[in-house]
Amino acid sequence: MATTYSVAEAVPEFADAFGFDEFNRMQSAALPAVLERDGNVVVSAPTASGKTALAELAICKTLAEGGTALFLAPLRALTNEKEAEWDRFEEMGYSVYVVTGERDLNPRRAERADILVMTPEKADSATRKHDTNRYAFVTDVDCCVIDEVHLLDSEKRGAVLEVTVSRLRRLCDPRVVALSATMPNVEDVAAWLDAPDECTFEFGDEYRPVPLHAGVETYANGDNAFQDKYRRLYRALDLAQPHIEDGGQSLVFVSSRQDTVQAAKKARDVLAERDVEMGARGDYDLHTDAQDLRNDTLRQSVVDGVAFHHAGLSREDKNAVEEWFKQGKVQLLFSTSTLAWGVNLPARCVVIRDTKLHDPLEGEVDMSPLDVLQMLGRAGRPGYDDKGYAYVVCEGRDADKYRRLLREGKEIESRLAGELDSHLNAEIALGTIRDLDDVMAWLKTTFYYVRAQSAPDQYRFGGKLRERVRETLQDLVESGFVETDSELRVEGTALGRLASKFYLRLETAEGFKRLADRAAADGADLSESDVLRAVANAAEFDSVSARRDERDAVRAVLGPEGDDMEPGNRKVLAICRASMDGTTPGELQSDAWVIRQNALRMLAALREFLDRFAGPRAANVARRAEARVENGISAEAVGLTAIDGVGKGRAQKLATEGLTTPADVVDAGVPGLVEAGLSEGLAERVLAQARDLPVVAVEWGDFPGSVAHGTSEMCDVTVRNGGGGARAEIRVTVNGVEMSSESRYLGDATLPVGVFGADADELEFRVEVSFADLPLVPTSETRTVAVE
Template sequence: MQSAALPAVLESDANLVLASPTASGKTAIAEAAIAKTLSAGGTACFLAPMRALTNEKEREWARFEALGYTVEVVTGERDLDPARARRADVLVMTPEKADSATRKHDSRRYDFVTEVDTVVIDEVHLLDSDRRGSVLEVTIARFRRLCDPRIVALSATMQNVAEVADWLDAPESATFAFDDSYRPVPLEAGVETYTHGDNAFADKYRRLYRALDLVEPHLREDGQALVFVASRQDTVRAAEKTRDELAERDVPVGARGDYDFHTDAEALSDDTLRQSVLDGVGFHHAGLATEDKNLVEEWFRDGTLDVLFSTSTLAWGVNLPARCVVIRDTKLHDPLDGEVEMSPLDVLQMLGRAGRPEYDDVGYAWVVCDRSDERRYRRLLAEGRPIESRLADDLETHLNAEIALGTITSISGAMDWIGSTFFAVRAGDDRDVRATVVAAIEGLVEHGFVERDGDRLESTARGRLASKLYLRLQTAHRFARIATEDDPNDRDLLRAIATAEEFDSVSARSAESDAIEAVLGTGANAGEDLDAGARKVLAICEASLSGTIPAALKSDAWVIKQNALRLCNALAAFLDRFGTPERANRARRLEARLEHGISADAIGLTAVDGIGASRARKLAASEIASPWALQSASIESLEAAGLSAGVAERVHEQSQELPAIDIDWEGLPDRIAPGDQEIRELPIESVGGGAHAGIRVTANGREMTSDETYLGETTVPIALFGADTDAIEIEISVTFPREPLPTVRESRTVVVE
């Protein structure tokens, strides 16, 4: 395969599409394309199908660093260093991060994406993924408009190679489809069924025993088995049960008599894993420490481990074949999407791991499924599956992004854009494609994201903000509506987040219902009008405010909380743009509480760099509960509150960068005569750092004026009317819509006499 494909990689700059079986050497093709780009002084971008694999490639490609090139991973979980990304020779990204970055290509922070010379798409059949596929599709289309890089698209399971090549304008000389005869080890794949029961927990063990029946003969012949299960927790539970079951069946596995291996296993940080590997059974998932994963992979490669249970991560890029592969679980629980069927292309990807080059003459692979699914999986194994476009499912969202970017300015431009997508290649009929696009544009206009004047299209503020914040349009529409409603409280804002479309597929298990009710309580304000999934999200958010998430909710809490933080940030931006500073500030403070899990009184402390939940609690316990108190505190008092000397000094220095409001009341008279009218201008300034602020003035509780400005310094007009009252209480409040700082309020009384 490599001999046939490498000339097209190295001797041409044409786009290239290659489908070849797992373990046939596609990584070398990717690296050759990257090396060709680097040798010409260019920048390569590698799109990895999942975040875990970006870290894998970072370790693997240290050898590029040894040659004097820099490799930079850019993902949502890492803080971006734009200067490093700009200097990088190889960028490693997920499609989602590349989509977000290319949307912001005209910013100084993400301008590096316009300098990419080659994009390597690892596992291009991700195009067929329900929600991620459309993201990959529009990202590649956008890359091609921004900088027209060379595209190298690779896949292990791609039936319609010619259509993908057509989409990417890859010439016939750079389009390759290698069949199973190019597998280094032939594959025998089949389907095994089990009898489905009423208890999902018991069903897992029925499938496990079926999997072990398939694995056992190979273990007795010194072969190895890789078993894919649904979740991290399932890898651990299945490994524990398998140790007992193999011992009962008297299958000769394990290395308990090997003193050296006992010593090596002590290096594992996971206690359960340490005990398990001694019996020849390991587990692997993204939640393990990197060192533990590396050791497990090393031991499986060298044959020390006989059985390895894993989540899908190992199917995507980690070169860890086994004589036999079994997919025990074809349905997965996703924290955001509930129970989902495994993608057919994921199934083929996993089964392709069967067969160890140089060790096995044949690889064996099975899918274990319910009898009702048997025919579908047999057809998949016999016929494969073409890659479909998923763009139609999210067309409005992606059209909105392109219009907001200014890459589409007219309906005719929208037709040109859709013509550059894989969707147009798969749809075939131009009339259907045009009708789909026109309907999507009409929907954007109807909901206020786009304005249309004849053929011309222009994004609205709502549309631009939705694109910038990476929101689904229904969520953006709801956030815009909340911005104009009457003063939503914290629970109202949390409900808006919990009912966002991004969470529309979250499901609640029956075992979680008690924990949800314990957090939310009962009654009209407990979210009982929401569906079970939204109540679960609301409960996790509510519990996160105090940092005490019930154990029953913890398995999905991290993913839900991270998405809730992103949505809360977006909601604050909508409230800032379309609502009031007070509402935006409420959302900012709520976002900070979600992240840190501390009380509302102390949350303003987290606006200071270097103060998280632990330090904020220490300071609040010492009655330094506000950022203003922190500004005036001595370093000695911060040390007395429990901060180390170095931290106390840094925190004190950082606190001085926060705004410190000074209102000059000297121009306000102490008294005014009945019937008199006076207008005074009062100076307001920040004697600390600057900040965007909303300033509101009231007289006896009635608003006189409100304004937004950058402080700095400004003046506010005070109108005094000596009417039929004994006194006028003037209150000035300064609110920070973009920071989790408490509102500053000061008042003075003018006597009427």
């Protein structure tokens, strides 16, 4: 019998970090490689076999050596769970820090952390900015644990994980410990990470704690998608019911948060009609505790032993559901795929009801094979079940595809091939690639390179990767993202750096640049409509679809605007427009949140494109559009959102009382703000923040009221700033024609303005002050001069 290790023997100083006394045989087999060697480690093992303990062992070894460990979690929801779960490391005196978004990042905490937790996307962002003070901590990582490394095969996220790990290895060369569910080509991942044979493990199904019976079940689908959903639900309940009646538990995966709620409500009724005994119905304590749940529907269903779980529930409700499921009080649980990747909640029977899902940006898509296998792997409760049962419910035409997946598994592929241009651009923009040799050296650090060698027929260029890279590099040069010299050295342009900074598809970056060039060239005023159309037409939204009922709602929002756009892009435009008014139609709400978040990212990017290539005045148009989409506020009152602490609700309250600008807020003072409905304490804080913003006044001095025809004189116009400083553009026009434009950090500024007696009967001089980074409506003052 294989040797097993006790926790106290293996890691005596970290015994309190583990919730058990002895490692299982899978963990024990890999333990010497993790603890006694320094090489990179790759472990492929069935879901629920205990891979997390190997991650924790690697972290313990790193901490014992005084190093910093980075844990890459596949989902954002799981990073918070790890923070809570690893309180035991905190109790031992080590610091655990979850790296969040730019605004919430605490660089000092991150720098002092012993264990960092990130998603691949956050790690990508951090490594791209490693040479800044805020993100310098990422180069101090000594060990990187990749949880669920088979995420490499994810169409959406695989390339990000791949280039991030490759970049991290070039930056600080940490030890890498990669953990994965069962995959047929573990040797490719080991080759990519340079893991030696003695540190590469492939544990088969015999290491599953509970044997698995997996199968595919079909249903008779019709023309009505809504009815099909219930046909699949009845099929799922048919499969789950025997196990529930036997006192077991079933976990049913559905495609969306709303579907978990609706399926639980319907299942509760169906099980009652079928007279299925549920132990929870007589559990007085459960009935009492359920009254504390925040979600009304959950409170009603859980007392019948039926519950649902999704990322939108409050943490308290999720924790309660998870605990009741572990205790067996919840016998039937509906969930989205998030649960399969994170919380360890196995069930005797697992059913995947939905193999297709609606993606706001992609339309209807097949659930990824990775997700399918991850979900099915949750079948079987160690210590409770002799066997786990897992089923895929699908249309008859898809049955063979899923049977083959269950039989053969899924080889892990690189997704970098389809995004090579944008990731190569990013590396050049970062300065890590300076010539063609660097390009090839970078490519050899990728999983793409390994897979292209081992499966050349599947990868179109196979062994001709140098040619593929040359072509990609040439395209980047011709498109203006990269520039090169006679010695074939390469460097990122401003366009390339901005595309990389905002993670834009390159065709989107080109579209933004064209708009900026147009605004700079013809001097015409950029409109809000121009900005919104550029964003709605971004390549990132190309796969958005619009159903018939959605198109009616789009028409109601936009009228004739955007009639020439594709339906999906016009839907994006409608959601942006509706968000500005805070009144998104019900037909568009299911996709609105995701589309709005992506649109806000695009608007922030477009603002910087406009600032860089057209100037602050054009950028201000995008900044105001961004603030309106985010806060649902009128064009007149959008400047209020520049005040820290003033969002949609407070801005609307102030605007209703006639206070539409920060200057109005300053003039009103505390008494005026209290009269507008703010508490005195809040009024004082809002006033203090408003005083930090620019308050612009134009003084015309001795500017004449008339000028003789054919004569001229020079006059001084002063722009005064009575508030906080900010970067601005001061533009002077006469009869709509630009005379001068100056970008500067605005304090006070004196401008020489020439007054010429021209052929026109009168001259209208306009001084306009715009702020690129603030959603303030530009200050505009005019003076009319008669020509006599």
